[in-house]
Amino acid sequence: MTEADIKEEAYKILEILISKPFSQCYCLTRDFKQLPTSPGIYAIKHKNEEILYIGKSGAIRARFRNGHNALTQAFFDRLDPADLRIATFVVTNRQIRQLSEIESLILQKVDKPKYNSRIPLVE
Numbered sequence: 001m002t003e004a005d006i007k008e009e010a011y012k013i014l015e016i017l018i019s020k021p022f023s024q025c026y027c028l029t030r031d032f033k034q035l036p037t038s039p040g041i042y043a044i045k046h047k048n049e050e051i052l053y054i055g056k057s058g059a060i061r062a063r064f065r066n067g068h069n070a071l072t073q074a075f076f077d078r079l080d081p082a083d084l085r086i087a088t089f090v091v092t093n094r095q096i097r098q099l100s101e102i103e104s105l106i107l108q109k110v111d112k113p114k115y116n117s118r119i120p121l122v123e
Helices: 003-019 060-065 069-076 099-109
Strands: 040-046 051-057 084-090
Touching: 003 040, 003 051, 003 084, 003 099, 040 060, 040 069, 040 099, 051 060, 051 069, 051 099, 060 084
Parallel strands: none
Antiparallel strands: 040 051, 040 084
16 A cells, blocks of 8 residues: 555545444443454544544454543543443454554544544654
């Protein structure tokens, strides 16, 4: 994939995450059993459609089952868990190799999500 292809893929994924209606995103649960086990990009969204966090994972469900700092921060900010949902985009085998770069491009395009502490730069 060329750099232009990767950028185009990243922006398509971002648009999918942003445009996914809150009602169609995954609810927070104790075991996150409904989340995909596949690698992908995910967004933690607030009910007002604001994206609070964007991340990547080699196994989305495992990422949340092992704890997630953004959810801890939301707890301390006293956000109602019912007002939070997770939007996901499962990546293809071709996209897995560029997962970090795709995440970085997405984070640079979005107005800094509240719970992303650092925005990785694309090299």
